[in-house]
Structures are given as C-alpha cells and as structure tokens.
Amino acid sequence: xxxRQLERRPDDAQxxxxxxxxxxxxxxxxMDAFYASVELRERPELVGRPVIVxxxxxxxxxxxxxxxxxxxxxxxxxxxxxxxxxxxxxxxIPPTPGVYAEASRGVMEIFRSITPLxxxxxxxxxxxxxxxxxRRLGTPAQIGDxxxxxxxxxxxxxxxxxxxxxxxxxxxxxxxxKPDGLLVVPRDGIVEFLHxxxxxxxxxxxxxAEEALSRLGLRTIGDIADTPEATLARALGPAVGAxxxxxxxxxxxxxxxxxxxxRSIGAEETFARDVxxxxxxxxxxxxxxxxxxxxxxxxxHVGRTVSIKVRFADFTTITRSKTMAEPTDVAxxxxxxAKNLYDALRLDRARIRLVGVRVEGLADAVRTPRQLAMxxxxxxxxxxxxxxxxxxxxxxxxxxxxxxxxxxxxxDRDRSAASRDDDTTxx
Amino acid sequence: MKIRVERDTLADAVAWAARxxxxxxQLPVLAGLRLDATSGGALRLSGFDYEVSAEAELDVxxxxxxxxxxxxxxxxxxxRSLPDQPVDLSTEGTRAQLVCGTARFTLPTLPLDxxxxxxxxxxxxxxxxxxxxxxxxxxxxxxxxxxxxxxxxTGVRVEIVGEEVTLAATDRYRLAVRTLRWKPSxxxxxxxxxxxxxxxxxxxxxxxxxxxxTLALAATGAGEGLLGLAGGTRRTTTxxxxxxxxxxxxxxxxxxxxxxxxxAAALTDAVRRVSLVASRTSPVRLSFSEGGVVLEAxxxxxxxxxxxxxxxxxxxxxxxxxxxxxxxxxLGAIDSDEARLSFxxxxxxxxxxxxxxxxxxxxRYLLMPVRLSG
Numbered sequence: 001x002x003x004r005q006l007e008r009r010p011d012d013a014q015x016x017x018x019x020x021x022x023x024x025x026x027x028x029x030x031m032d033a034f035y036a037s038v039e040l041r042e043r044p045e046l047v048g049r050p051v052i053v054x055x056x057x058x059x060x061x062x063x064x065x066x067x068x069x070x071x072x073x074x075x076x077x078x079x080x081x082x083x084x085x086x087x088x089x090x091x092x093i094p095p096t097p098g099v100y101a102e103a104s105r106g107v108m109e110i111f112r113s114i115t116p117l118x119x120x121x122x123x124x125x126x127x128x129x130x131x132x133x134x135r136r137l138g139t140p141a142q143i144g145d146x147x148x149x150x151x152x153x154x155x156x157x158x159x160x161x162x163x164x165x166x167x168x169x170x171x172x173x174x175x176x177x178k179p180d181g182l183l184v185v186p187r188d189g190i191v192e193f194l195h196x197x198x199x200x201x202x203x204x205x206x207x208x209a210e211e212a213l214s215r216l217g218l219r220t221i222g223d224i225a226d227t228p229e230a231t232l233a234r235a236l237g238p239a240v241g242a243x244x245x246x247x248x249x250x251x252x253x254x255x256x257x258x259x260x261x262x263r264s265i266g267a268e269e270t271f272a273r274d275v276x277x278x279x280x281x282x283x284x285x286x287x288x289x290x291x292x293x294x295x296x297x298x299x300x301h302v303g304r305t306v307s308i309k310v311r312f313a314d315f316t317t318i319t320r321s322k323t324m325a326e327p328t329d330v331a332x333x334x335x336x337x338a339k340n341l342y343d344a345l346r347l348d349r350a351r352i353r354l355v356g357v358r359v360e361g362l363a364d365a366v367r368t369p370r371q372l373a374m375x376x377x378x379x380x381x382x383x384x385x386x387x388x389x390x391x392x393x394x395x396x397x398x399x400x401x402x403x404x405x406x407x408x409x410x411x412d413r414d415r416s417a418a419s420r421d422d423d424t425t426x427x
Numbered sequence: 428m429k430i431r432v433e434r435d436t437l438a439d440a441v442a443w444a445a446r447x448x449x450x451x452x453q454l455p456v457l458a459g460l461r462l463d464a465t466s467g468g469a470l471r472l473s474g475f476d477y478e479v480s481a482e483a484e485l486d487v488x489x490x491x492x493x494x495x496x497x498x499x500x501x502x503x504x505x506x507r508s509l510p511d512q513p514v515d516l517s518t519e520g521t522r523a524q525l526v527c528g529t530a531r532f533t534l535p536t537l538p539l540d541x542x543x544x545x546x547x548x549x550x551x552x553x554x555x556x557x558x559x560x561x562x563x564x565x566x567x568x569x570x571x572x573x574x575x576x577x578x579x580x581t582g583v584r585v586e587i588v589g590e591e592v593t594l595a596a597t598d599r600y601r602l603a604v605r606t607l608r609w610k611p612s613x614x615x616x617x618x619x620x621x622x623x624x625x626x627x628x629x630x631x632x633x634x635x636x637x638x639x640x641t642l643a644l645a646a647t648g649a650g651e652g653l654l655g656l657a658g659g660t661r662r663t664t665t666x667x668x669x670x671x672x673x674x675x676x677x678x679x680x681x682x683x684x685x686x687x688x689x690x691a692a693a694l695t696d697a698v699r700r701v702s703l704v705a706s707r708t709s710p711v712r713l714s715f716s717e718g719g720v721v722l723e724a725x726x727x728x729x730x731x732x733x734x735x736x737x738x739x740x741x742x743x744x745x746x747x748x749x750x751x752x753x754x755x756x757x758l759g760a761i762d763s764d765e766a767r768l769s770f771x772x773x774x775x776x777x778x779x780x781x782x783x784x785x786x787x788x789x790x791r792y793l794l795m796p797v798r799l800s801g
Contacts, residue, residue, distance in 0.1 A: 372796055374600070374673070
C-alpha cells in the first residue's frame with residue numbers, strides 16, 4: 001500500500017463510509033497485502049511499485065503481493081514462476097522470518113486495547129465485537145477509523161475494515177473496502193449489499209458447492225436467497241443447505257469468540273538508521289518501557305517478567321528476560337530491568353536495528369496483592385505514572401513524559417508523530 | 428612430594444577447601460586445589476577464586492616435601508569415596524598419584540606457577556564464639572537479597588562498635604538485625620563491612636569445629652576490602668561488597684499498636700499448611716483478635732485454607748497479609764519457643780522477634796506486609 005494512499009486516508013474513509021452503522025458492532029479488520037506491506041516499511045523506495053513477497057526457489061509460491069503487482073494478475077498462493085512471468089518488472093523480496101508475527105502481535109495488541117472481544121483468524125485478520133466500546137470510543141465506524149489510524153501510526157501498515165451486524169457481513173465488507181478503506185453494511189442495507197454478490201463469496205461455498213449450485217442455475221447470493229432451503233439441502237446436504245440459506249439473508253448468529261491473548265504486552269521500535277550508541281538505545285528502551293507500562297495500566301494488568309529484544313543489523317535477534325520478585329506496571333521498574341538486561345549484553349559497538357521491551361506473566365492489577373517494600377517499592381513511581389496517565393488522557397499522548405525523552409524528541413524532529421513542544425511537564 | 432595422611436582428616440579438609448572452587452571458570456588453574464607439604468609434617472590445602480579463598484592445614488606424615496596443584500572437585504569426589512585406610516599421595520612428573528588400600532588414582536596436575544597467590548589474612552580484629560556467630564549470621568542472612576542487580580542488598584552488613592557486633596541484611600521486603608557480643612583485640616574498635624551473605628553464612632557454618640572464630644578486617648579501599656575468618660586450622664577470606672547499605676535503623680519502629688504471642692512451632696506448621704493452597708506469590712492472611720489468630724490463604728478462584736491458633740493478643744483486632752515464604756524465613760530464624768509479632772497497622776512493617784529474655788532475644792525480623800487487592 002502506498003504512502004500516498006495512506007496520506008489521503010481520512011478523506012477516503014470519510015467518503016467510503018456510508019450508511020447508518022447502528023447495531024453494526026462487528027468489525028472485521030484485514031491487513032492489506034500484509035507481508036508485502038510489512039516489507040515495504042523497510043523498503044520505502046519500493047512503495048507504489050509492484051512487489052512480490054515469496055521465496056525464489058523453484059517450488060515457491062507468492063506469499064503476498066502489492067496492489068500494483070495484483071494489477072498484473074499476481075495473487076497470493078500463485079506459483080512464483082508464474083507470478084514472475086505475469087509481472088517480470090516486480091521486485092521479489094524473500095520472506096523475512098519473524099517480522100510478520102511481530103507485526104501481527106502489534107496489530108492484535110491495538111485491537112485488544114479497543115475491546116477484549118478479539119477473535120484473530122490468522123496473522124493478518126481478526127473479528128472484533130465493539131458493542132462494549134461504543135460509549136468510550138464512538139460509533140462502530142468511528143472505532144473502525146480509529147483502528148485504521150492507530151494501525152497506520154503505530155505499525156505503519158494499511159488495513160481495511162468491514163463494519164456490519166454479523167461476522168459474515170463484516171468479512172465481506174472488509175473485502176469490498178480494500179485497499180485501505182472502511183465499509184459499513186447498514187442493517188437496512190444488507191440485502192442490497194449481499195444479493196448482487198456471486199455465490200462464491202458465501203462462506204462454505206467452495207469449488208464443488210459452486211459447481212452444484214451453478215447446475216441449479218444459481219449465480220448470485222440473491223439467487224440462493226430466493227431458492228427454497230429444501231432445494232439447497234437436496235443439492236448440498238441438509239446442514240450446508242440451511243446455513244447457506246441463512247447466510248444469504250445475512251443471518252449469522254456466530255459470536256466473536258476472543259482467543260486468550262498472549263499474556264504479554266510490549267512495544268518495539270525499528271530505528272530509522274542502525275544505531276551503535278548505547279545512550280540512544282537506552283533512551284529508546286525508556287520510551288518503549290513508558291509505552292509498555294502505560295498499556296499495562298490501561299489494560300489493568302501487572303506483569304512479573306520483563307524481556308527485551310535486540311535485533312542487529314544482520315537481522316540476528318536475541319531476547320533476554322528477567323522475572324522480578326513482584327509484578328509491576330511501573331515504567332520506571334520496567335525500564336530499570338530492561339536497561340540492566342541490555343547492559344548485561346555488554347555489546348561492543350554492535351549495530352542495532354530494532355529494540356523491543358515486553359512484559360510477560362500478566363495478571364489482573366486489581367486482584368494482585370502487592371508486596372510492600374521498605375523503600376516504597378516503586379509505589380511513588382506508580383502514583384506519579386498514574387497521575388501522568390490522567391494528564392495524557394486529558395491532554396493527549398506525550399503530555400507527560402520523562403525529561404530524557406523530551407530532550408530527545410526536540411532534537412529528533414523526524415519523529416514527528418509523537419513530538420509536541422508545548423507540553424514539557426517533567427518528573 | 429610424598430605424604431601419608433588419614434583418610435577422614437584428608438576428606439574433611441579437601442571437602443571444606445574445595446567447596447569454594449568455581450564450577451566453571453575462565454582460568455583453569457582456579458579449578459585447582461593447591462597442596463603444600465612441608466618437612467615439618469604439615470599439609471596445607473588452598474583454594475581461591477579471586478573472591479573467596481580457603482585454606483586448611485592438617486597433620487600428615489611427610490616423606491618428601493613439595494607442592495602440587497590438582498583438580499579440586501575431582502580430588503574432593505575421590506577422597507569422599509575412599510575406603511577407611513591411610514592415603515598415600517605422591518607426585519611423579521606432571522601427574523599426581525593417590526593410593527588408598529586397593530584403590531589407585533592418577534590425576535593430571537595443573538601448572539603451579541600460574542596459580543595466583545592467596546590474599547594474606549588481614550590483621551586480627553577480634554574473636555567470637557563460633558556456634559553463636561554461625562547461628563547469628565544464619566538468622567540474619569535469610570533476609571539478604573539474591574538479586575545480583577542490587578549487589579548491596581546481597582550482603583550482610585557487619586558493624587563493630589567496641590564489644591558489640593551488629594549484623595543486618597535486607598532485601599527491601601524484610602530486614603533482619605542481630606547484635607551480639609564479641610572480644611575485639613582493641614576495645615575501642617569501630618568498623619563496618621559489607622560481606623556477601625551466602626559466602627559469610629557458609630563460612631561461619633563451616634568454621635564451628637573450634638570454640639571460637641577469629642574475625643579479621645582489612646582496610647577498605649574501594650574493591651580492596653577483605654574479611655578474614657579463621658577457626659581451628661582453617662581460614663577463609665572473602666572480598667567485601669562496595670556500596671552504601673540502606674540506613675535501616677530508622678525503619679525499625681519502636682512503638683506498636685498491637686502485639687501477639689504465638690507458639691512458634693505451631694505457627695510455622697500452620698503457615699506451611701495454609702500456604703499450600705496459595706500460588707507462589709499470593710499471601711497468607713493473619714487475622715488477630717483477643718485470644719487467637721486465624722490464618723487464611725487462597726480464595727477467589729483458587730482453593731482456600733484456614734486454620735485457627737490460640738495466641739495472646741493485645742491491641743485492636745487486625746488483619747495483615749504476608750508472603751508466606753518471608754514469614755517462614757523469619758519464624759525459622761527467631762530460634763525461640765514463642766513468636767512475638769508487633770504491628771502498627773496492616774500496611775506498616777511488622778516486627779517478628781523471639782520471646783524476650785531468650786538467648787537470641789535481640790533478634791528482630793522486620794517484615795513488610797502484602798497489600799491485599801485494591
């Protein structure tokens with residue numbers, strides 16, 4: 001997905017959003033050309049050009065392709081040899097192990113900060129039930145915009161969102177919203193949205209079923225809707241027949257079933273340029289610890305284990321972790337632990353590409369008893385950070401942050417997203 | 428070198444000296460145990476890892492004086508399993524030979540000229556009863572931290588003022604303090620040292636064969652401080668920790684709102700029992716009221732346990748929660764029939780002591796409570 005498209009996204013979303021989203025609390029979020037988009041974060045010079053992610057071996061298939069490459073007929077799961085014949089000018093990037101799962105985790109964490117009802121379908125798509133988030137975050141379509149903005153800001157990835165009253169419709173809608181869009185299927189517009197679609201769009205209709213239905217002369221979902229259930233049942237069996245009939249009318253009572261999230265919260269940053277200077281790395285660790293702890297507090301979690309991830313310029317990646325005597329949601333404690341882990345690596349001018357901070361072993365903050373310490377055990381930091389949370393809630397991200405970061409962000413103007421100069425409250 | 432030595436004498440001394448040898452080391456010679464036989468009929472064993480040194484002397488029959496460096500842990504394993512017969516040790520070129528009854532071992536030797544010289548014993552500071560010292564160190568060291576990222580808290584602080592030695596250790600969650608009397612070589616001596624707690628506790632425990640232990644402290648430049656401990660024919664040195672030990676005296680409350688007395692063994696057993704249902708980090712809750720205490724653990728979605736014990740209690744009824752491990756550490760350290768607990772409030776430090784007038788009566792174990800959810 002191109003930066004250009006990202007930039008014009010707000011208008012785009014505005015124009016694409018249509019209809020009344022009342023009662024449409026199911027969101028289907030689907031990353032656009034996920035693997036390719038992840039790769040383009042590191043290769044901005046390729047934005048807007050046909051790019052294929054996939055192995056180069058004789059039996060490799062296309063993992064993902066940018067929309068520019070799709071214009072030539074390339075699609076995922078296509079044999080690479082064929083894709084290259086269709087689009088010889090495409091840049092082929094071999095898959096980078098690990099980064100997709102990481103990006104996925106970051107995206108899913110954004111979803112889970114919106115609602116606990118997140119049902120991931122794969123690395124790059126998930127259902128969300130946002131019924132409980134409306135009072136806090138607005139209408140489902142507004143929440144969809146928020147998700148798209150946050151995924152774009154925090155993960156630098158485009159995604160499309162379908163907003164509807166059922167999972168099935170939401171998934172169809174996200175497909176129709178692509179690329180980089182949002183589509184609402186209003187409750188009173190279900191039939192007009194659904195019925196013109198080809199039968200292959202129905203869940204549970206594979207090649208065989210499509211053949212059988214075609215023999216009955218059925219081409220669109222509307223045709224299925226108008227066919228008696230008994231006829232469908234004769235062609236496809238009673239269970240499938242009943243389910244197709246219901247789906248064709250937009251009836252789908254499957255709930256969003258949240259998967260247990262990995263019990264950890266973290267943040268990571270890829271440096272714009274590889275970094276050798278430990279001072280810069282520690283400052284980034286501080287920023288990531290701040291972000292991680294703020295998310296812990298927001299989610300009402302505390303965690304016992306702090307881990308860091310360091311990826312070097314050659315992509316070798318190491319993680320180190322330490323389990324603390326007591327669980328914490330205090331950035332100061334997370335940072336101190338992360339810094340000690342980093343310092344213990346005793347790196348000597350290693351060129352670092354990415355650092356990450358993660359807190360694992362999460363438990364509910366309210367229900368977790370707190371061992372008191374003679375020196376306060378970070379309680380006063382906790383109080384200070386909670387006060388900062390409130391200031392952030394009122395005045396926006398970056399309202400309060402450690403002096404080391406204020407300093408730095410004034411120097412590094414290129415991190416424009418978080419940089420604000422008027423708010424320099426310092427601990 | 429050629430010597431003959433009694434099996435038990437050798438095995439004890441080797442086990443003691445080899446105990447400090449590093450399991451893994453960058454410097455292979457440090458895995459060695461140095462044996463020096465003098466024509467006077469003494470064998471000296473030395474081990475050293477740059478932090479801790481250990482030396483033991485034993486009487487042997489020396490046929491030929493000399494020195495050798497052998498793999499220490501291997502020698503300890505061998506001597507421990509020897510039959511009860513005299514042991515002959517000799518060297519031949521670069522190998523050492525050990526013969527005991529029908530068993531014969533040949534060991535490679537390590538280059539003696541690469542072995543570092545052990546730090547010399549600092550000047551003697553005074554003496555103390557070995558059993559009392561070991562018990563006091565053990566009871567204080569339980570409160571020391573184990574987290575190497577806070578090195579100061581892994582130590583026992585020793586403060587000497589004239590005829591009193593005060594030992595203190597804390598990991599921020601509890602603090603143990605004990606004062607005992609000793610015999611300083613100079614009655615006006617005042618000194619402090621911070622000694623790695625595990626090393627000190629092990630050394631003190633292993634030096635109880637003689638009636639007294641000699642303490643020696645070397646002047647403390649940064650990283651140069653040294654504690655020497657000697658008892659009988661054994662002596663050990665350990666490097667001191669640098670850093671500022673927390674000012675703990677102000678943390679020990681001197682007034683309380685409530686005090687309880689409970690039979691120590693019964694309380695220990697009850698805490699062990701009820702904490703079976705608690706996960707590793709969940710606390711045991713103690714509710715005190717006149718005449719008794721109820722211990723509870725678990726709850727919510729977990730299993731639950733409760734047990735009531737008789738207790739003498741003065742003050743307003745109070746519920747306070749502790750990490751059961753920390754509480755048990757303290758109960759194990761007071762060494763008294765009765766556990767006395769003093770409180771100022773459910774989120775304020777509690778102080779655990781033994782019965783007043785007991786030999787260890789001045790031992791205080793300050794314990795920070797656990798704040799229950801909310």
